[in-house]
Amino acid sequence: MYDVVIVGAGPGGSVAAKTCAENGLNVLLVEKRQEIGVPVRCAEGISKDALERFVEPKKFFIAREVVGAKIFAPDGTEITLSEEKAGNEVGYVLERKVFDRYLAKLASKAGAEVLVKTTAYSFERKDDVVKVKLRRMGEEWEVETKIVIGADGVESRVAKFFGIDTTLKPNEVESCVQYLMTNIEFDPDYCYFWLGKSIAPGGYIWLFPKGESSANVGIGVMPSLAKKTPKEYLDEFVDKRFSDGRIVELVAGAVPVCGEIKTAVADNLMLVGDAARHADPITGGGIANAMKAGYYAGKVAVEAVEKNDFSAKFLKRYDKLWKEDFGKNLAKKRKLQQKLLKMDDETLNKIFHSIPKNIKELSVRAIVLEIFKKYPKLLWDVKDFIF
């Protein structure tokens, strides 16, 4: 019998597996794909602090370091933020294909068993033991475990087996497409963000440098507001802005932006990362929170095994950890997002114009504060977030 079966070998799952294995638990990490980290579904940005909290940064999985972010209003007005102030998703641009494999390797080195091309397709709780049904290349079998950690991403089904409904609504998800582009002109020291209902309703377009001459150019839109597919919006933008660009890779994906969920635990279960809807509702970034959650879930799993208590009541301490660390922030960001969604492009332009030109570098907080001073009505109900 395993102590923990972890479903999904993304950053959340692998950090959880590593944490459990380092503390002597008997761990199985299951990944449905035949290659860990592929296909990528990510813009690959993460802040330096967030990464370094869990992994020593290595050249081979970092594609590019950036020093800041350039944000563009619908009419093209630009503001530039320095890296330490731009928030969680600027700093390093990773090579996720390499990074995810590296994390899985760390987990396996720590003692976790890893299975790829294997789907965990059913879960049955009985007498405080979970029977996990596995399927690989046509072969089906069953393993037993005390705890399941669901790190199975945005399409998570694990939660439902344990009675947590995490189904997203069309206004709780960003539908995304991204191209890896070459032959384009940009400053490789900056991440770019383009805002506006006309270019990306309910989302934004981004450019994250992967090197001096290539970058991830992608889009997220909210399906409840979009009139076309994100691919159509992105193609329109790329045709205008990077008409000579070449697309050398295409990825698609979805990001949960519903904010903090009530609970990410049930009897014998913890959810981490996108499966627990841990992505940031404003930026869509998810790597940092997934790794934090994986770490906390791993720690709580160790305690649970020590105490031999796998009840939801005990596992609630995991809820407490992630909520205190970043969950409350997710809730606030969701509120702020609701506000932003109501803003039309003209208001957004006005706000960008009102940001003092003589201040070259500002923090996100300072900008929001400035907006609040000029347009108190606009952000009145999210003032708690600002102050």
Add this chain to the structure above:
Amino acid sequence: MPKRMKKKVVVNRYKCAYCGACISVCKYNANELVETFLLIYEDRCTGCGVCAKVCPMGALEVIKCTT
């Protein structure tokens, strides 16, 4: 048995980028992503079309057919 109209979802496999967006919004558990292959379970699908709405690639379509 009399024929009746039913809605179902069809996948354009040349467009599908197997990203899982459709899975995340299906409350009927009527789809599954097996690695890179999207399965749709017609017995559970109600044809509500929410999956087609969120598909980034426009690879899903709700069609009417007779049963």
